[in-house]
Amino acid sequence: MKILFVNEIREADAYTILHEPIDSIDLMERASSAFVSWFKENYLVGNYKVKIFCGLGDNGGDGLAIARMLHPLGYDLEVFVVKFSKKISENFDQNLYRLEKQIPVKIIDNESFIVNFEKKDVIIDALLGSGLSRSLEGLLKSVVEKLNESEVPIISVDIPSGLFANKSNNLSDTIIKATHTVSFQIPKLAFMLPQNAEFVGDWHIVDIGLNEDFIEKVTAKFFYSTPLEVEKLIKPRKKFSHKGTFGHALLVSGSYGMMGAAILSARACMRSGVGKLTVHSIPSGLAIMQMLLPEAMYWETASGESDLFISTQYNIENIANKFQAVGIGPGLGVNIKIKESIEQLCELCAELSIPMVIDADALNNLSMDENRESLSKIPKNSILTPHPKEFQNLLNKSWKDDYEKLELLTQFAVNQGVIVCLKGANTAIALPDGTIHFNSSGNAGMAKAGSGDVLTGMILALLAQGYSPKEAAILGVYQHGLAGDKAAQNRGMNNMIASDIIENIRF
Numbered sequence: 001m002k003i004l005f006v007n008e009i010r011e012a013d014a015y016t017i018l019h020e021p022i023d024s025i026d027l028m029e030r031a032s033s034a035f036v037s038w039f040k041e042n043y044l045v046g047n048y049k050v051k052i053f054c055g056l057g058d059n060g061g062d063g064l065a066i067a068r069m070l071h072p073l074g075y076d077l078e079v080f081v082v083k084f085s086k087k088i089s090e091n092f093d094q095n096l097y098r099l100e101k102q103i104p105v106k107i108i109d110n111e112s113f114i115v116n117f118e119k120k121d122v123i124i125d126a127l128l129g130s131g132l133s134r135s136l137e138g139l140l141k142s143v144v145e146k147l148n149e150s151e152v153p154i155i156s157v158d159i160p161s162g163l164f165a166n167k168s169n170n171l172s173d174t175i176i177k178a179t180h181t182v183s184f185q186i187p188k189l190a191f192m193l194p195q196n197a198e199f200v201g202d203w204h205i206v207d208i209g210l211n212e213d214f215i216e217k218v219t220a221k222f223f224y225s226t227p228l229e230v231e232k233l234i235k236p237r238k239k240f241s242h243k244g245t246f247g248h249a250l251l252v253s254g255s256y257g258m259m260g261a262a263i264l265s266a267r268a269c270m271r272s273g274v275g276k277l278t279v280h281s282i283p284s285g286l287a288i289m290q291m292l293l294p295e296a297m298y299w300e301t302a303s304g305e306s307d308l309f310i311s312t313q314y315n316i317e318n319i320a321n322k323f324q325a326v327g328i329g330p331g332l333g334v335n336i337k338i339k340e341s342i343e344q345l346c347e348l349c350a351e352l353s354i355p356m357v358i359d360a361d362a363l364n365n366l367s368m369d370e371n372r373e374s375l376s377k378i379p380k381n382s383i384l385t386p387h388p389k390e391f392q393n394l395l396n397k398s399w400k401d402d403y404e405k406l407e408l409l410t411q412f413a414v415n416q417g418v419i420v421c422l423k424g425a426n427t428a429i430a431l432p433d434g435t436i437h438f439n440s441s442g443n444a445g446m447a448k449a450g451s452g453d454v455l456t457g458m459i460l461a462l463l464a465q466g467y468s469p470k471e472a473a474i475l476g477v478y479q480h481g482l483a484g485d486k487a488a489q490n491r492g493m494n495n496m497i498a499s500d501i502i503e504n505i506r507f
């Protein structure tokens with residue numbers, strides 16, 4: 001699903017009005033009705049007193065239309081119009097006229113207004129939508145402050161009032177802190193970013209029938225991967241296939257005291273459809289791996305050192321025509337010799353065109369040089385799976401906010417020609433073509449040791465089966481989140497561990 005900028009949403013709006021054709025006021029009617037469908041399912045009539053706060057633009061117009069639609073359903077309603085300006089939109093004006101025939105509207109025009117909130121209340125925030133042009137001040141600011149202090153649920157129409165849809169707010173800005181945001185058809189970039197989580201709450205998209213041909217034609221930079229879109233990527237297992245059909249993966253992982261990372265990654269790989277897996281690690285890891293994961297083969301390092309991962313065995317004979325994909329990183333440790341091993345393997349994979357997924361300590365090793373020279377060894381189209389700190393190490397710099405982070409992410413993916421899965425809520429997958437795809441699954445219970453190792457194994461399995469790097473990244477990240485969601489359902493977010501994610505992989 002495309003994430004569009006405000007000007008593009010406005011164009012989609014105008015195109016729909018012209019080509020459907022539909023009057024602007026009727027499109028607003030459709031949007032408001034879509035909001036009401038969501039609202040009446042989630043806030044049952046009789047259980048709540050609804051207080052609707054409307055601005056003077058089209059977002060306010062939505063609020064008035066919503067009030068008119070909720071009234072006949074039996075909701076206990078109070079409607080407030082906040083007069084912060086002399087400018088009102090035509091659709092607002094018309095909806096005010098329509099509503100006032102049904103119920104009275106209360107005007108708030110100075111900062112000394114008083115609204116008392118009760119436990120049964122729910123607020124609908126229709127003060128400002130995507131037309132926000134500057135930070136809130138004066139009357140609007142003080143209304144939003146009072147709503148945020150009310151301690152009752154706030155449901156924002158389209159976007160929390162005061163939040164910019166596709167650029168950063170100032171840290172000091174006053175913004176509605178919504179419990180839910182019900183947005184019209186197209187998700188906003190702001191919803192994807194951790195810095196806005198406290199304002200957006202849980203967000204939902206409702207369809208308002210904007211012209212699909214128009215949306216299809218817009219060249220988007222940002223995408224939100226919906227479950228339906230991602231599940232289409234899954235390739236069915238054919239009846240006459242054999243283990244060779246599903247590839248042989250090589251996982252380079254583990255060191256003394258870190259064999260757990262290798263086990264998690266290897267088990268997740270085997271649970272994700274791969275035909276065969278070989279784990280390359282230290283001699284002392286052999287017994288552990290063979291006992292805990294008998295399905296995997298083991299190739300021990302010949303360095304003679306049992307505690308550090310150091311391999312000098314990467315050559316054409318050992319790798320070519322043997323492995324369809326290589327995963328490297330979990331639990332390797334950081335050290336100049338490990339770095340040399342990793343670089344060697346990267347160079348060989350580049351030469352042999354073997355797809356790679358590179359994670360954790362492999363990334364930390366490649367970030368060791370002052371001038372990040374090692375990054376040039378990473379084969380094009382490799383998948384890198386850093387968490388934010390590891391990504392900062394790769395860049396050798398930090399960012400001032402999430403928007404700058406996205407810019408740096410795009411630049412890195414384009415310049416290096418790699419795919420970067422920047423892990424977190426809504427993991428951002430940056431492709432070498434300059435697009436970013438946000439993931440839709442996952443939960444805070446996955447923010448624990450071992451979760452990343454599981455992801456590496458899953459992506460490795462997909463690469464070995466012949467999924468393209470783009471497919472492997474998008475599908476792997478999504479299925480990892482989905483397995484985490486099932487684990488959270490079974491065990492609870494606090495109590496689940498990375499092994500529970502593996503036990504819930506199913507696709």
Ligand SMILES: NC(=O)C1=CN([C@@H]2O[C@H](COP(=O)(O)OP(=O)(O)OC[C@H]3O[C@@H](n4cnc5c(N)ncnc54)[C@H](OP(=O)(O)O)[C@@H]3O)[C@@H](O)[C@H]2O)[C@H](O)CC1
Nearest residue numbers: 013028031057058059128129130131132133134135158184
């Ligand atoms: N396609 C759709 O998704 C549809 C969306 N709809 C709804 O329409 C709004 C967008 O409506 P719009 O009228 O463009 O914008 P707003 O309602 O947000 O308000 C704009 C007015 O508010 C003024 N403004 C902006 N920021 C401030 C501020 N900080 N302080 C005071 N006043 C402000 C602005 O004035 P300017 O000076 O900037 O011109 C405007 O007067 C969308 O979010 C949906 O809710 C349709 O209902 C259906 C289709």
Ligand SMILES: [K+]
Nearest residue numbers: 125128159161
């Ligand atoms: K709003």
